[in-house]
Amino acid sequence: MASPYPQGDREKVASKLPPSLRQELKIRAAEYSLDIQDAVTTAITTWRETPGGAPADTTGAESFSTWLPAGLYDDFKETCTGRGISYVQGLAQAVRRWLDANPSPADRPAGGIPERKIICNQKGGVGKTAIAAGTAQAYAEAGKRVLLVDYDPQGHLSDQLGIDQIEPGHDSLVSHMCGESDQDLRDLLVTVDDERYGKRLDILPSCFDGFLLDAKVAIKAAQARGYQKESALERALAPVEGDYDVVVIDCPPSLGIAMDAALHYGRRRQGEPAMKSGVIIPVLAEDSSATAYGMLAGQIQDLCLDLDLEIDYLGLVVNLYDSRRGVIATSSLKQWRELGEPPVLAVIGDLKEQREAVRKQMPLLSYAPRSEQADLMRQIAGTPREKGGRA
Known part of the structure; x- marks a missing residue:
């Protein structure tokens, strides 16, 4: 789901992520001095542009929300549908791929x-x-x-x-x-x-x-x-x-x-x-x-x-x-x-x-x-x- 972002061209989106993946994302974003919303934006954009990759483990996924550029989440959902996977799986794959491409200092x-x-x-x-x-x-x-x-x-x-x-x-x-x-x-x-x-x-x-x-x-x-x-x-x-x-x-x-x-x-x-x-x-x-x-x-x-x-x-x-x-x-x-x-x-x-x-x-x-x-x-x-x- 999405709700309008009142202070710019972003919207709040809600999905799910496994707690371990969410914690790793939080830490890595901090290590690179990034806001989590910017890390997720890059992750989703890159994932949509590069098909393929192993399925992610989404066991125990819990609520996760962030702010994304308006329209990106709708594009993301279309990509998930086209690849025949759930939105939760797509988000987990995107985040996992971003983490792997940006190793911890x-x-x-x-x-x-x-x-x-x-x-x-x-x-x-x-x-x-x-x-x-x-x-x-x-x-x-x-x-x-x-x-x-x-x-x-x-x-x-x-x-x-x-x-x-x-x-x-x-x-x-x-x-x-x-x-x-x-x-x-x-x-x-x-x-x-x-x-x-x-x-x-x-x-x-x-x-x-x-x-x-x-x-x-x-x-x-x-x-x-x-x-x-x-x-x-x-x-x-x-x-x-x-x-x-x-x-x-x-x-x-x-x-x-x-x-x-x-x-x-x-x-x-x-x-x-x-x-x-x-x-x-x-x-x-x-x-x-x-x-x-x-x-x-x-x-x-x-x-x-x-x-x-x-x-x-x-x-x-x-x-x-x-x-x-x-x-x-x-x-x-x-x-x-x-x-x-x-x-x-x-x-x-x-x-x-x-x-x-x-x-x-x-x-x-x-x-x-x-x-x-x-x-x-x-x-x-x-x-x-x-x-x-x-x-």
Whole structure:
């Protein structure tokens, strides 16, 4: 069916696509910076001009709608009728052929430098874990290969996703940071098994040994000539970096050596564009959060001066915001916004979906993909929002 498009020469058309094909289309269009309607227009036009091709699997096809140039859908239906196939089969063939002709950039050879997002604040309870997990999910949903590192020995991220923490004495991120492992770090990774992320989201679980990380790294630096404690995290992750487009680090609430290593990892590397890697700082709309932010900013400044680094502030995320808490909340939010630099990337309310997802040990974007909270995670990551409303 079709209904007139009120703002130009397009019309809204409705058909069906299998969920997996629709998700792949969404991701690929985002990878090529295309609107889905433009990708589908090209797909249908090309399919009509080039007969032949294998039938597409339309099992479980669900409602799908988009905007097409006026008249194209009628021409498409005539072509389907002429070829003796259903409209659903024709659309699936067109989309499948377009996807095959436009492979994912993520399939390129490994070896590049990934973007590195350091989610940090020395104050606990500001939502670092939720924001790290949500933005990592948004990147993976949009087609990027993502490594999400549970760098906090408390292991909230691992627990929330139902992933076991690594027991003391076993190979872990800590043993790799201290140069005490000859094993492959990839053996520790857990891939999130969800069609939404297409096996592009890996988790490096937390380890209980992380509580001793500062001491172990300090001892290693004292004993081993040439061992720079600030580069410990980078040395550990270097062997797997080429496998990913984005690495997200969920940091502990600390200002110690572990935090220095995370900040060093997120520095702007030689030849890397500004604002690709750096720190994302979750804060609350309250006075104590401003104090904690000042302490973290001081640590970043000292590290940059001591080691001649550039660390980009990618932005702030004001989390758990509720205007009903009165003038302290509203005035604090105003002050965060008036900073200007770093910018406020998102203001996230005290919403229920994240808590419910944690209870079910599910990723937020899997549990409530159309929720306001999920869309705000996509906003932080700069990836396309879910179409079709909120659930």
